[in-house]
Amino acid sequence: MTNYLIRRIFQMGLVILLAAVFVYFLFNISPGGPLAGIQQQQRRITREDLARLRANYELDLYWPIRFTRWLIGFPTGPIVIGGHELFANTPVGCYLPRYDESSAGNLQPRVTGCDDYVYLSELPRLHPPIKTSKGILRFDFGLSTVILRDRPVSDLLVSRLGATVELMSISLLLSLLLGVPIGIYSAVKQYSRFDYFFTTVSFFGSAMPTFFFGLLLILLFSVFPVFLKDALPWIPRLPPGLREAVRPYEIASWLPLVQPGSFADRLIHLLMPVGVLTFFNMAPWSRFVRSSMLEVMRQDYVRTARAKGLFERVVIMKHALRNALIPFVTIVVLALPGLFAGAIITETIFAWPGMGRLYYDALSRSDWPVALAFIFITALLTVIATLIGDILYTIVDPRIKFS
């Protein structure tokens, strides 16, 4: 077991490193580079302006240097050993590249040489440590470029974390509380009306696109009540988005005004996004619990328990359920990274100010440090969750041994 753990943790580190490299190269080496848009939008940009912009994105440094600076925050200047500055005059980049005249207005002008090199000794001046990150492996994700300009990405992430944890934990809890009993009951009463109903529902849940389901909910609870105000004035109208209201509002004429920021306000805003997420988590979970219950209930020891004359409830809850839930544990653990990552689509539809929406904003507004940080942390959490799931599996099921 110890051996296995050590190997797994080593593998995990490798995976995380790979993920970081993958994300970085995807972003930096893919055609065009971060400045393609700017060069295209502003044709009359001067060579000096371009150089400044390039320096801003650290594009004046060669990519191996850029990569290690991004990963572990090294090098930040000449390497000092015993008072001696080593490699101080090694060029690590090019501030003013010489472009090929013939390819001037192109998307990516061909570089033929360099007019002004960046030397290692110039790094502290050109890229001061305040502006550069200590490396993502040390959890410094640098500064946001658009959403909260020049503020640390981590501030931004922390400010959104609360909303996401609130939304995700409530919906995860609800889907557990609903999905597991539904799965058990469907299995116990296999082929009953209840079973058919929920099998169909979860089938739709797995095939229905989340975003259309979300839009349908908004149509039903926010749009139609407005259209039907004259015919059916008692129908409550839910707010279609955000986490809190700005001013008092009424959801139905027979209910008191809802004050912004009050408990009722928070609850009302949670209803629809939690509904969507619960539905889409619950569907596969209840299906999983159902099939694993059915499998366990065919086993001999369940028949033995029945033959001993135990109450059916004891047989199901004590003998069958415990074993049926073993594989389910790993699935639930895999949902945990979602507590950080949120739900990109649902949060976007309901304008929920959480992580998923932040990521979406970062992508659509090109705030790459934020996007890269999100991807990196999510990948990290997923890998950790997988490891925890595997370890939990051996704890709850002693039959499984890792070699």
Next chain:
Amino acid sequence: MTIAAKALGAPSRAEDTTQESQLKVVARRFFRHKLAVVSVILLFIIFSASLLAPVITTFPRDAVDVSSSERPAPPGAISSDGRLHILGVDHLGRDLFTRVLFAARVSLSIAFMVVLISETFGALLGALAGFYGGRTDMILSRINEFMLTIPQLPILLIISAILLKRDVVLPLPGFVNKLLSALLLAPEREAQKVVVLVLILVIFGWLSAFRLMRGMALTLSKQDFVEALRAVGASDARIILRHIIPNGLAPILVNASLSLGGIIVLESALSFLGLGVQDPTPTWGNMLDFARAYMFKHPWLPLVPGIPLVIVSIGFNFIGDGLRDALDPRLKR
């Protein structure tokens, strides 16, 4: 059986009629799944409508009715030259019925291309991994596992965001471009961008086909008939392509049908978030995105692309279900 039949001559015919062909058995089992049959019919209607899109519709795809004052307009609106907008017009005054049909064509083409490429690719790699085992298997399986653990949607989103912003266009030969633009009924420039999206969706598309085929190849390659093939001097390529892959095709087929639904939803999700197919090319996803902005005044708008999307997604899932029942040898008659 065939050799015996040849040797016995006449009586074989009588036996052949009692023994149904494999295909017939499969078809009979499939037709027992009522919902799958209904889905086949519904999908057939949507397919033919999207194939005949330029014939059925009376408006060009991007035609804007300038003189019409009401935008978006509800179903049944009359254009300024007196023609009927069956499903109304969108926020720019373009006929929604036309766009929904053209979108069907784009969405379905993307899904079929993605599934075709990724199932072929996945099945081939899976067969290689399962057949050769050892280091090939280890490397491919690790890559597969790694990709299964990393979160899919965020990665897809960031890849397409980066490629979109940089306006990446693939260097494709001219006839491929022409073929694609004929298939999608879109100008070549738009078709090229769709290809980029197809490749993005393939990145995670091959994973399940790989696992399925690897498992099949692992068991098949240990069976006697493979040994026999080796003994008669069949090459590895022949064993894999003619014997292992055809034998493992049934689960791949089921998987393909299920993932068609999944890919359509995924593509729509990307387009819905503005990181998939871009506006003038219509897909159900980007139509829903525009509908979202106007749905508070015009609540029918999201239903126009949403309903066919749901039908197709659920339809492919039912068909996959039906195929699984029909092809699963454990449920043989």
